[in-house]
Structures are given as C-alpha cells and as structure tokens.
Amino acid sequence: MDFEAQFQALYPSLYRYLNRLTGDPDVAEDIAQEAFVRLLRQSLPDDEVRPWLFTVAMNLVRDGARRTDRRQRLLQTAPSVSGHVPMPDAEVERNERIALVRRALNTLSQRDQQLLLMREEGFKYEEIAGVVGVAPASVGTLIARALRRFAEAVDSQGIPDEPPE
Amino acid sequence: MNHLSEGQLQAYLDGEVEGAAARSLAAHLEACAVCTATLDELRAAAVRTSHALAWLDRPASTAAAIQPGIAALAAERATEVVGANGDARVTSIDAHRPWRRPARVGFLKAAMLALLVTGAAAAAIPGSPVQRWLIGAWTQMTGPEPVVVEEPEVPETVEPAPAPAELASISIEPIDGRLTVLLDGAAPGQSIRVVLVDEPTATVETDATAATRFSTGPSRIQATGLGRGSVNVLLPRSLAYARVVADGQLLLEKEGSAVHTQGDVVEQSDNVIVFRIR
Numbered sequence: 001m002d003f004e005a006q007f008q009a010l011y012p013s014l015y016r017y018l019n020r021l022t023g024d025p026d027v028a029e030d031i032a033q034e035a036f037v038r039l040l041r042q043s044l045p046d047d048e049v050r051p052w053l054f055t056v057a058m059n060l061v062r063d064g065a066r067r068t069d070r071r072q073r074l075l076q077t078a079p080s081v082s083g084h085v086p087m088p089d090a091e092v093e094r095n096e097r098i099a100l101v102r103r104a105l106n107t108l109s110q111r112d113q114q115l116l117l118m119r120e121e122g123f124k125y126e127e128i129a130g131v132v133g134v135a136p137a138s139v140g141t142l143i144a145r146a147l148r149r150f151a152e153a154v155d156s157q158g159i160p161d162e163p164p165e
Numbered sequence: 166m167n168h169l170s171e172g173q174l175q176a177y178l179d180g181e182v183e184g185a186a187a188r189s190l191a192a193h194l195e196a197c198a199v200c201t202a203t204l205d206e207l208r209a210a211a212v213r214t215s216h217a218l219a220w221l222d223r224p225a226s227t228a229a230a231i232q233p234g235i236a237a238l239a240a241e242r243a244t245e246v247v248g249a250n251g252d253a254r255v256t257s258i259d260a261h262r263p264w265r266r267p268a269r270v271g272f273l274k275a276a277m278l279a280l281l282v283t284g285a286a287a288a289a290i291p292g293s294p295v296q297r298w299l300i301g302a303w304t305q306m307t308g309p310e311p312v313v314v315e316e317p318e319v320p321e322t323v324e325p326a327p328a329p330a331e332l333a334s335i336s337i338e339p340i341d342g343r344l345t346v347l348l349d350g351a352a353p354g355q356s357i358r359v360v361l362v363d364e365p366t367a368t369v370e371t372d373a374t375a376a377t378r379f380s381t382g383p384s385r386i387q388a389t390g391l392g393r394g395s396v397n398v399l400l401p402r403s404l405a406y407a408r409v410v411a412d413g414q415l416l417l418e419k420e421g422s423a424v425h426t427q428g429d430v431v432e433q434s435d436n437v438i439v440f441r442i443r
Contacts, residue, residue: 016222019221019222019223020218020221020222023221025223046340047340047341047383050383094220097220098220098221101217101218101220101221102221104217105218105221116214116218117218119179120214120215120218120380121380121382122380122381122382122383122385122387123382124181124382124384124385125176125179125181137172138172139172139176140171140172140173140174140175140176140179140181141170141171141172141175142172143175143179144171144172144174144175144207145171147175147207147210147211147214148206148207148210150210150213150214150217151209151210151213151214154213154214154217155213159217161212161213161216161217162216162376163215163216163219163220163376163378163390164219164220164222
C-alpha cells in the first residue's frame with residue numbers, strides 16, 4: 001500500500017464527507033486524520049483502503065472520539081476569526097444557506113445521510129452497503145428514496161437550486 | 166408494460182448496471198415514457214442534492230490538516246538511525262512503529278509541497294474547495310499574510326454577464342481496469358467526443374461553467390452541469406471495460422478491444438467517436 005498516494009487521493013474526499021456529515025470542520029479534520037493514523041498500522045490491498053477508512057471514520061463519528069490535544073493546539077495556533085470585522089453580506093448569506101442545507105440534511109436518518117454522502121463521493125453500491133450495513137441489492141432503492149426526501153426538504157427550506165460559486 | 170423500479174433506475178443512473186443488463190434497460194427506456202420520466206425525476210433530485218451539499222463544503226485548515234505530518238511521515242519512508250547509546254536506532258516506518266510528530270515547520274512545508282506537486286485530482290478543478298485550501302494553505306505557509314479575495318461589486322439593476330467558459334478537466338487512473346463516465350446536464354445538440362488514448366489516465370474535459378462539477382471514484386468520473394460547452398472523454402485503450410453515459414443514456418461501451426455505440430454517432434474513426442446529444 002502506497003500510503004502517501006492513498007493519503008493524497010483520499011484525504012480530501014474523507015474530510016469533505018465527514019464535514020458534510022458532522023457539520024463541524026474541526027471534528028471532520030480530527031476524525032479524518034485519526035483514520036489515517038490508524039491506517040498506518042494496517043496493511044491493506046489498495047482497493048480496500050477507501051471503504052476501510054470510511055468505516056473507521058464512521059465508527060469514530062459514532063463514538064465521538066477526538067484528539068483533544070490536537071484540537072487545543074489548533075485553537076492556539078489557528079488565526080482567530082473574530083467578530084471585530086463586520087461580516088460581508090455575501091458571507092452572511094452563505095452562512096444562512098449553509099444552515100438551511102444543514103437543516104434539510106438533518107431531516108434524514110443518519111443512515112440515509114451516509115448513503116447520500118457516500119454516493120456523492122463516488123462509492124460503488126457494494127462498498128456503500130458494506131460501510132453503511134445494508135444489503136447491496138437494496139442500495140439503489142434506499143438512495144432513490146433518500147434523494148427524493150432530501151430534494152423535497154431542500155425545496156421546503158426555500159433553498160434555490162444553484163451550486164456555490 | 167412492466168415498469169422499472171426506482172432502485173433499478175437509480176442503479177442505472179449511478180452507473181451500477183453494466184453490459185447486457187444496461188443495454189436492456191436502455192432499450193426499455195427508449196420505449197417507456199413513464200420510466201423515462203421517473204429517471205428524469207431521479208436525475209433532477211441527484212443534481213439538486215449535489216448542488217445543495219456543495220454549500221456545506223469548507224476547506225480544511227492548514228494546521229489541522231498538516232499537524233500530524235501524516236503526508237510527510239509517509240513521504241519520509243526512510244530508516245531512522247538511532248545509535249546504541251539510545252539516540253540512534255535502526256528502524257523503519259512499519260506497522261508497529263510508534264508515531265512521532267516530526268519537526269513541525271520543515272515537515273509542514275514538505276507535506277504541503279508534496280500535496281501541491283502531486284496534487285489530488287480534485288485540486289485540478291478550478292475553484293474547487295481543495296484547490297482553494299491548498300493555495301491558501303501554501304500562501305499562509307510561505308507568505309506574510311493570507312490572500313484576501315474581494316468579490317467584484319455587481320450593480321443590482323444589471324444582470325451579471327455569464328461567466329466565460331474555461332476548459333476544465335479531471336483525470337483518474339482507473340484502479341481495476343474498469344471505468345464508468347457519467348455526464349449530466351448536456352444540452353440537446355451538444356457534441357461529446359470520445360477518444361481512445363494510449364495512456365493509463367482517463368480524462369474528462371469540458372468548457373466549464375459555474376455550474377460544472379466533477380466527482381470521482383476509483384472507477385468512475387462524473388461531470389454535472391455541463392451546459393453547452395464541448396466535452397472530450399479520453400479513454401485508455403487498455404481498459405478492460407468502459408462506458409460513457411450521458412443523462413442516463415448509454416452512448417458507448419468498450420469491452421476489451423470491442424467498442425459498441427448506442428447514441429447518435431455523427432463522426433467515427435479508429436480512435437475518435439463523436440456523439441450528438443438528442
């Protein structure tokens with residue numbers, strides 16, 4: 001297993017998935033990094049790495065595990081984003097949009113959120129079934145229903161159908 | 166006429182159906198307006214979902230992403246020499262090696278350089294969160310101040326001009342010799358050019374608009390929001406299996422050296438096939 005190649009290929013996807021799932025960029029970073037640290041102790045075929053990482057990450061999300069020392073260091077060293085400077089209107093609008101999307105996503109069960117988010121990351125149905133814990137033959141139906149529910153929830157929040165710039 | 170289930174249609178839309186089963190589904194869709202309408206609804210829900218979820222994305226911060234020095238630790242891969250007196254010992258980075266946090270600044274920059282030089286596929290996308298994060302993080306590492314981008318003012322009474330199209334592309338090396346290319350949002354009359362290439366990397370390139378998005382998996386490239394721009398799909402000739410699907414319609418299927426086309430072919434040579442979207 002080429003760890004560096006796996007890290008460069010998979011870290012952005014794992015972080016994005018975790019950030020979308022948890023709504024907390026700090027937690028997403030902590031868990032993504034912890035999953036890769038644990039990967040260092042493994043010897044897996046290349047095609048098993050990604051589902052393994054996402055499974056470990058989901059276990060960490062469920063357990064609420066995090067590296068407090070790393071987070072404390074992050075808090076000490078990261079530039080503070082304070083309220084001293086008034087937030088531009090575009091930023092306010094973006095935050096409101098994020099909150100609405102988050103609210104729409106939270107109308108789904110965690111299982112359905114996982115299904116949608118893993119689909120967004122390009123996983124095959126068999127991989128999704130393994131990580132989420134459902135029968136592979138049911139993934140298509142579950143995803144179709146979850147997509148419809150989420151799209152309805154997004155519509156009901158009045159969120160315009162446009163991606164961010 | 167028996168209709169297809171939503172699960173079947175969703176699987177077809179997501180590139181999970183191959184070979185004869187895919188051709189059978191495509192043939193059914195040609196003849197069934199009800200199933201075609203359901204497929205369109207599922208596709209619309211998928212695009213809506215992708216657009217909405219993209220709003221949740223935030224770049225990882227520099228310190229948190231690099232702090233463990235994971236990339237640097239992996240890039241190191243060197244044996245450490247630690248001597249008999251306790252400060253030198255021959256070892257290697259292996260499963261049981263205790264993880265050590267390396268000297269921070271040097272490895273942070275080395276890790277950032279490794280990430281920037283080799284570059285995750287997603288970072289190639291103009292305006293992608295990963296690209297912005299990498300550029301911003303590198304700037305923070307090497308420059309005195311972070312880059313602040315000011316958005317231009319747009320007069321309220323004037324519709325902003327549409328963003329000029331720029332060529333955007335994404336490439337992957339399919340891991341298991343198989344590839345599915347999903348193209349969504351192509352406009353009727355648009356041309357899609359499929360080229361067989363003698364290289365291991367598969368590429369989708371298009372005249373991107375603000376709505377264009379790419380996503381990848383180990384054996385999949387998906388491009389949504391294509392608009393009216395040109396689309397080129399470069400398929401490695403060495404792939405054991407590949408297919409190109411545009412808005413749920415199978416255009417091309419490659420099995421070994423055999424290439425089967427199903428879409429409207431307007432031009433074809435040994436290496437290039439040009440389709441026109443209905």
